[in-house]
Amino acid sequence: MATRNIKEVAQLARVSVGTVSNVLNRPEIVAPATRERVFEAIKKLGFVRNEVARHLRVGRSRTVGLVVLDVSNPFFVDVAQGAESVADDHDTMVVLCNSAGDPGRERRHLDQLEQQRVMGILITPVEMESPWLEELAARGTPVVLVDSPATGLQCSVAVDDRLGGQIAGAHLIERGHRRIMFVGGPPSIRQVADRHAGIGAAVAAAAGAVELLTSTSPTLTVAEGRAVGERVAALPAGERPTAAFCANDMMALGFLQAMASHGLRVPEDMAIIGYDDIDFAAAAAVPLSSVRQPRELLGRTAIDLLLEEVAEPEEHRHRQVIFQPDLVVRKSSAQGRNP
Amino acid sequence: MATRNIKEVAQLARVSVGTVSNVLNRPEIVAPATRERVFEAIKKLGFVRNEVARHLRVGRSRTVGLVVLDVSNPFFVDVAQGAESVADDHDTMVVLCNSAGDPGRERRHLDQLEQQRVMGILITPVEMESPWLEELAARGTPVVLVDSPATGLQCSVAVDDRLGGQIAGAHLIERGHRRIMFVGGPPSIRQVADRHAGIGAAVAAAAGAVELLTSTSPTLTVAEGRAVGERVAALPAGERPTAAFCANDMMALGFLQAMASHGLRVPEDMAIIGYDDIDFAAAAAVPLSSVRQPRELLGRTAIDLLLEEVAEPEEHRHRQVIFQPDLVVRKSSAQGRNP
DNA sequence: AGATTGAGTTGAATCGTCTCAACCAACCCT
DNA sequence: AGGGTTGGTTGAGACGATTCAACTCAATCT
Incomplete structure (x- = not known):
């Protein structure tokens, strides 16, 4: 490794290390001629300032x-x-x-x-x-x-996130859904807990008219969403919820996939709302409704x-x-x- | 910022800095009792080793x-x-x-x-x-x-990538497509050029029986794929290709979206193959065929x-x-x- | 002439850690 | 008792850049 240091540059340019440092950090205070010499030396040697040393001295990265x-x-x-x-x-x-x-x-x-x-x-x-x-x-x-x-x-x-859950819930209820499922992840994740609480509030506001089911998964992945979807699709039509609110878009995408592979129509047999509105949500099998975050x-x-x-x-x-x-x-x- | 250094630790533990360094790097060579004292000092002071200084000395990050x-x-x-x-x-x-x-x-x-x-x-x-x-x-x-x-x-x-393009082309030709479009990006990107060359080779092997159209876009995004798709969908059915091979899955997803929004059926009216086989490909509107890379x-x-x-x-x-x-x-x- | 100023330049000290030769104490062997 | 060994410990340089007080040398002023 042929790493040059400031001292070698100084030698070649016939100045002191202090001057080289000045050229690097406050070029305006060094005489144009000297500055030129130093730049040439830097170029000739292929010198690259060592940010590690600099940082050690300056104390701030x-x-x-x-x-x-x-x-x-x-x-x-x-x-x-x-x-x-x-x-x-x-x-x-x-x-x-x-x-x-x-x-x-x-x-x-x-x-x-x-x-x-x-x-x-x-x-x-x-x-x-x-x-x-x-x-x-x-x-x-x-x-x-x-x-x-x-x-x-x-x-x-x-x-x-609580508001996000509430909006999603209100929307589904307003659309006439009376049996809604929250497809969530581990409740220990705050985002999941809040979104759940949000839709819970929306459901409570409907004063008993709406039933809220909840599923929890260990992760919030596409695969996990699909797995939950498989289970839900297997339920007899009467027990099955008519809408699902998923904790994020990845799960929603998986869930949607499961519906499709079981011949359930979205949104007719199952409405779905995701969360995050990632770019892929709009490009999904059925373009996905989603709670958008900035x-x-x-x-x-x-x-x-x-x-x-x-x-x-x-x-x-x-x-x-x-x-x-x-x-x-x-x-x-x-x-x-x-x- | 109350950052402690090795010297302070040494003082508190009543040993030399060398010993502290040894505890940090080769604990086995220092006497258990001393080691304990040093660990305690480290803990009490909340000392965190300065990786920057270490790196400067050791020369390797x-x-x-x-x-x-x-x-x-x-x-x-x-x-x-x-x-x-x-x-x-x-x-x-x-x-x-x-x-x-x-x-x-x-x-x-x-x-x-x-x-x-x-x-x-x-x-x-x-x-x-x-x-x-x-x-x-x-x-x-x-x-x-x-x-x-x-x-x-x-x-x-x-x-x-050339092989990837070839495989995709061969597959489409074998499925009976005679008018195929390569939905590409800037030819300056090697991946794009190679995939194009690949499908070109497959088409050439069909000895004139197959026509290859090529579109180039500035970026390889979902939005760009959709834009190309819009243009293609607007063509009269006779001029429109029957299959599209997209330079990556993001474009394919966008392209697919455009088909759907124009009421064209995939794969009946338009077959699509993407590239990369990202996880979202399988979750698309119509599950996407794709050239998989490891x-x-x-x-x-x-x-x-x-x-x-x-x-x-x-x-x-x-x-x-x-x-x-x-x-x-x-x-x-x-x-x-x-x- | 001598003092003052200012622009440029210098080099030693510093940042926090690692390394290594030197050292020490205790123990063992003959 | 003297020499060798072993297991721990020490402290003085590096590493590469930055900083700043001190210095030089002309030019300007009194």
């Missing part, structure tokens, strides 16, 4: 970590892209880490990021209560919770908060930003139960 | 960069997951960067990664010829090309090659690994044109 629950869910990819677009403008790098819903993996990623002394961390935590995260913040790494509730100890951005905005806002905290640690006050979801109605729930 | 063409394409996410699973076993971190098909962004990411002195870089380059990449490698950062052709100067892993394997192999090069830079010989794609037939191409 230009990298932020983004730890998401599931990279294979396009929702999180969009959040990441939002964050990255802002980071780009502050020549900051976003490193994307995947906890895959596993607290162990999440913990390892956080360890790594803290050891790297990143500028800050954006995270969609696996678990609601996380003393580990608080210690991390206390030790001096700013943390912003993404799509997660406020703890008061950190900044956070989130979307009102995905990129979520990411952009999160990193804005982080950058603000880093820039002014003293006067920074932790804030909670909450966005509103809205329902996108497509064919999968277009038709009423009783027209 | 445990991070590899993975620069992909498009994070919003699940294909690349799967490649990344493959790479990460191997990296995990070597406690190495993968940082995922998105060039989004833009040479400028790609270049900036590469600069950043080199400055960070990453252990190596896995990349799906935007452009086929890239002197920049070669200089990078020459300066000492190992590079493995992913899903990209061999240059001889680096290791590479790829899938035979996505995770691609990522795993790439990082294996990189780790090998890093472990034994001397005896390492650059290698090109090529995998074979295969066709997954689903409903979107299930029916023959002339049964």
Whole structure:
């Protein structure tokens, strides 16, 4: 490895290391002729500044970590892209880490990021209560919770999932459905619990006229949605719900697939609503109704908060930003139960 | 920021910094009692080792960069997951960067990664010829090309895209299609060019009996696929192709959507084959036939090659690994044109 | 002439960790 | 008793860039 350092550059350009450093960081204060000589030396040697050493000295990195629950869910990819677009403008790098819903993996990623002394961390935590995260913040790494509730100890951005559930439920009830299923994931995941509570509230508002079934799965994947769908499709028509509200679009897509493979029509035999409104929702077998979240905005806002905290640690006050979801109605729930 | 360093730990534990370092790196050589004292001090102070300083001294990072063409394409996410699973076993971190098909962004990411002195870089380059990449490698950062052709100067892993195109073409021809459209992207992208050449070869083998139309788009997105689909659907039935082979699944999904919204039946009026076989392909409006690539394997192999090069830079010989794609037939191409 | 100013440049100290030769104490062997 | 061995521990350099007080040398002012 032929990595050149600042000293070699200095030698070749016949200046001191201090001057080379100045050329790199404050070119305007060094005499044009000298500056030129240094640039030439840099070019001739193929010198690339060692960001590691720089960072050690300066004490502040230009990298932020983004730890998401599931990279294979396009929702999180969009959040990441939002964050990255802002980071780009502050020549900051976003490193994307995947906890895959596993607290162990999440913990390892956080360890790594803290050891790297990143500028800050954006995270969609696996678990609601996380003393580990608080210690991390206390030790001096700013943390912003993404799509997660406020703890008061950190900044956070989130979307009102309870409201999202409520909207979806109200929509289905209004369409005449009286037997609705919530196709959920582990209730330990806050998003799932809130969306469930939301539709529960909508059902309660119907004063007993509507029945709410609930299924819980270990993961929120397409495969899991399909599995639940298979079971539901196998039920006799009388016991089967007439509508399903899925905890996210991936599950909804799987669920939809199962309906199709059992010859059940959507929305006539089964209405379906998903959550997140990922790009694939509109491209599904039957275009999927879905509760839309402002995905990129979520990411952009999160990193804005982080950058603000880093820039002014003293006067920074932790804030909670909450966005509103809205329902996108497509064919999968277009038709009423009783027209 | 109350970041503790090794010296403070040493003081509290009443040992030298060397001993603390030993506890951290080779615990077995320090006396159990001392070790205990050091661990206690670490815990009490909330000490977290500064990986930046460590790296500066040791000169070798445990991070590899993975620069992909498009994070919003699940294909690349799967490649990344493959790479990460191997990296995990070597406690190495993968940082995922998105060039989004833009040479400028790609270049900036590469600069950043080199400055960070990453252990190596896995990349799906935007452009086929890239002197920049070669200089990078020459300066000492190992590079493995992913899903990209061999240059001889680096290791590479790829899938035979030409063969993939050929298989898809042969399948459609065998099903009786005589007017086929290649729904492609910019021909400057190697994958696109190869897949096009592949289906071209299949058509040529039919000795003039089959006509091949070609559309090119600036990007390979769902939206672009839909746009092309709209145009195609608007054609009079006589001029319209009876089958489409799309450069990737995202385009195929968009194309499929356009067919549906114009009341054209798939596969009766239009057969469709996609490429990559992402998970969403099977969940599409009409389950999508697709040329499958070993996505995770691609990522795993790439990082294996990189780790090998890093472990034994001397005896390492650059290698090109090529995998074979295969066709997954689903409903979107299930029916023959002339049964 | 001597003092003052300002633009450029220098080099030593610093960041936090690792490495390695040197050292120490205790034990064993003859 | 003296020499060798073993198991632990120490502390002084690196690593590569940044910073800043000190310095040089002309040009300008009094």
